[in-house]
Amino acid sequence: MNKRFGTPYDVSENRAGILDVLIATKLSQNTTDKSSFAAFTNLKKKFRNWDDVSQADVGLIKNEIKVCGLADTKSKEILSLLKSLKKNFGSLDLDFMNEYPDEKIYEIFLSHKGFGVKTVSCVLIFALGRDAFPVDTHVHRILNRLGIVKTSSPEKTFEAVKDIIPQGKKYEMHSNLIKFGRNICKAKNPLCSICFLYKMCEFPDKGIYRKRKIDPNEIKENNFIILENLV
Ligand code: SF4
Structure with missing residues (x-):
C-alpha cells in the first residue's frame, strides 16, 4: 500500500x-x-x-x-x-x-x-514513538470485508490482530488502512471498481459495487489526519 x-x-x-x-x-x-x-x-x-x-x-x-x-x-x-x-x-x-x-x-x-x-x-x-496498531471504524470495516477477521467491534478486531502483525509494521499498516478506508473502501459506496484488493476481498456485495458508476467527486483524496498535524 x-x-x-x-x-x-x-x-x-x-x-x-x-x-x-x-x-x-x-x-x-x-x-x-x-x-x-x-x-x-x-x-x-x-x-x-x-x-x-x-x-x-x-x-x-x-x-x-x-x-x-x-x-x-x-x-x-x-x-x-x-x-x-x-x-x-x-x-x-x-x-x-x-x-x-x-x-x-x-x-x-x-x-x-x-x-x-x-x-x-x-x-x-x-507521542511515544512506539509501534502500535490503532483500530478505528475504517480499519475494523476493511479487515472484516477482506475476510482477515470476522469480528463485531473495533475492540474485538484489535484483540484479534494485535499479536499477528509483525512488530515494526503496525503503524505503517494502520496508516495505510486509514487512507484506504477513506478513499477507496468507504463505509458507504466502496469504490470496488477501482480497488486493487478486489480479487482477494471477501465482501459479499463487492460485485454489486463494482458495477456502480462512480461520480468524479468520489475519487477526490482525503488524507488530512489530525494526529499528523499536532506539531
Ligand atoms: S473490493 Fe470493495 S469492499 Fe473489497 S476491499 Fe476493495 S473497496 Fe473494499
Whole structure:
C-alpha cells in the first residue's frame, strides 16, 4: 500500500505531547479530522496549557469544542481525565511515561471513561514513538470485508490482530488502512471498481459495487489526519 498512499508520516521526527494526542483523538471521535482539528486549535488558542484547561469550567471547554460535535460528553470526559491525571501524578507533565512499557500505558489510560484502546494506541505511536496498531471504524470495516477477521467491534478486531502483525509494521499498516478506508473502501459506496484488493476481498456485495458508476467527486483524496498535524 505504500506504493499507492506514499510513505507514512515520520513519527520518529515529529512526536507530539501525550495529552495533545489523547485530547485530539478524543475530539476526533464520531467526526471528521478537519472538524476535530478546528476544535483542538480552539482549545489551544483559548488556554495557555492543559493545566489551565484542567481548572476551567466545563462550559468553557464545551464552547470551544462545539465545532466537532458531542461537545457535552467530550468536554466532561476531557476535564475528568485531566483532573484525575493531575491528582494521581501530581502534575500534568507526563514525560516520565516515556520509560513505561506499552502495557502500563494502556492500563493507566484505559481506566478513564471515554478513552479506549484506539486512543491509547495512538498515544503510543504519535507521542511515544512506539509501534502500535490503532483500530478505528475504517480499519475494523476493511479487515472484516477482506475476510482477515470476522469480528463485531473495533475492540474485538484489535484483540484479534494485535499479536499477528509483525512488530515494526503496525503503524505503517494502520496508516495505510486509514487512507484506504477513506478513499477507496468507504463505509458507504466502496469504490470496488477501482480497488486493487478486489480479487482477494471477501465482501459479499463487492460485485454489486463494482458495477456502480462512480461520480468524479468520489475519487477526490482525503488524507488530512489530525494526529499528523499536532506539531
Ligand atoms: S473490493 Fe470493495 S469492499 Fe473489497 S476491499 Fe476493495 S473497496 Fe473494499
